[in-house]
Amino acid sequence: MYTAVQIAEQLNISEATIRNRWFEWIEKVVPEPLLRQGKNQYTQLALELFSKFATVELCDRNQWVADTKARYSHEWESAGVIEGELMPEAVGNVLALRHTQTHELELAVAQQLQQLESLIDQANTAEGNLSEADLKAAVTRGQQRAVMLYQAELQAELQTINSLKQRRMGGGQP
Structure with a gap:
């Protein structure tokens, strides 16, 4: 309207x-x-x-x-709505109004369908972006764990080497 x-x-x-x-x-x-x-x-x-x-x-x-x-x-005649002399004008008008309202309703439904399809496209894009973000986060967590493990391993190795050097040099304390 x-x-x-x-x-x-x-x-x-x-x-x-x-x-x-x-x-x-x-x-x-x-x-x-x-x-x-x-x-x-x-x-x-x-x-x-x-x-x-x-x-x-x-x-x-x-x-x-x-x-x-x-x-x-x-x-309206081709849609079966108005047939000149066979139908009183008031009846033809009511039927024509119904035809017009149906047409407007069809247009509204088509517009709503188009909006729904757009929303679905947006959801699919967001889901794709989310999956990509999840994958990137998992890779980053894996890298962080690897760095922490390597750091702990290297730290333990350096401490052990240092401790062994001190023992060998006569420090005697572990």
């Missing part, structure tokens, strides 16, 4: 233009329940139509309404 302010910012026009001037034209193409929920929340379909309407010249607006209405009616 979008506010008039958000749509206006995207199209670089005033919020009043969206609410007061352009909405009347957009509503000629698609019934209001498909364009907004409540007074301040516009649907994805409304955003798309406002974006397209922004490029229409003032003198071409009536033709744009006719062309766009025909295009969207055809889309």
Whole structure:
């Protein structure tokens, strides 16, 4: 859902233009329940139509309404939503609204799926970095143990040599 302010910012026009001037034209193409929920929340379909309407010249607006209405009616008809004379307009509007809401839900699910895949990629990268860090830490611990063992061995060797030299030289004390 979008506010008039958000749509206006995207199209670089005033919020009043969206609410007061352009909405009347957009509503000629698609019934209001498909364009907004409540007074301040516009649907994805409304955003798309406002974006397209922004490029229409003032003198071409009536033709744009006719062309766009025909295009969207055809889309709903192909989805089994509206069948002109066979279905009352109110029923067609409700079905078209359901189709639009389903489409918006599909878009939201696709976006959530993309975010989840990104999170999984981040977790895999972190796990790879953790494994690399664990390996480096193990190598460092091994080096530290080897240094300590060599130091203890060398120290014992030097003490023993020193002790033996002192004995040989007559110190006699171990």
